[in-house]
Amino acid sequence: MAEPARDEVRTRLEKYVGKPMGAPSLAPDPVNVPMIRHWVAALDDRNPIYLDAAAAAKTRHGGLVAPPAMLQVWGMPSPKLEGIAERGGSPVESAADNVVRALDAEGFTGTLATNSELEFVRYLRPGDRLHVSSELESISSRKSTALGQGYFVTWVTTYQAEDGEVVGRQRFRILKFDPGTIDPSRRKAAS
């Protein structure tokens, strides 16, 4: 049986596995009603526990809470729009050496989220300010996908309140792919 070709890119990525994905961050804003209102409008979510304080007080939540699926939103950094195309669409300028930047530099500039596992330890309330930290869990071998050649990258983000209480976690998997290696027959199947 032929020896599989050594994947130098994957070898260079190994140093990131099990390591923090950049420095921990503090959410730009505390959990707040204006951002909840914006989200609720975009999602047309009529659950009264997010914006109707009187109705929320009558439920077992006891008052307003944030939509649980907003967990990831609170940690999203403020974007740097200038130069976004040159960074392959990355909305942030990260000085940190991390696996996503490394894959961008190797030509795997495309990004597609493939899996998300959100865990809510407790619902958040206006005023909660979150600390966010992520650790790289795994990197796959090189895969051939409908979008081109790429790697599946999985990390776990932990969300903590200011006193250190873990309030939620997310395991997230993305495909970092090279749009230049797309197989036309597979592209047709995917569109």
Next chain:
Amino acid sequence: MSTTASPQSRDVRVGDELPPFELKLTSTLIVAGAIASRDFMPAHHDPAFAKAQGAPDVFMNILTTNGYVARFVTDWAGPEAILQRIEIRLGAPAIPGRPLRFSGRVADKREAGDECVFEVAVRAANDLGDHATGTVTLTLPRE
């Protein structure tokens, strides 16, 4: 939509189907979700950028997908529901002009203290295939 009252947990049985929901997808909705979730990746608002990446058009970001999965389940489970987990796998892109059909089924029910824990199998599909499939775990009070 039943967002004003939660079902009684004793009335919910494994195999129950959630009321189906069809989301008419527009570029506006996709962009609104991306910006409400502070996701400025160009593939979620710039069609030319999305096409250069091999996607047919702008596509919904995963934060918005999670939001709609949560909303679909809580439209049924009501204001007393507490979501514990949302686990989804993403497939076909959710893109403008292709309605997304949500369906769900109660897959498991167990008692835990003064709550009932439910697992709901969820699927959001368009005519390209499954956009998101997965499981939402939630609790309702026990009567």
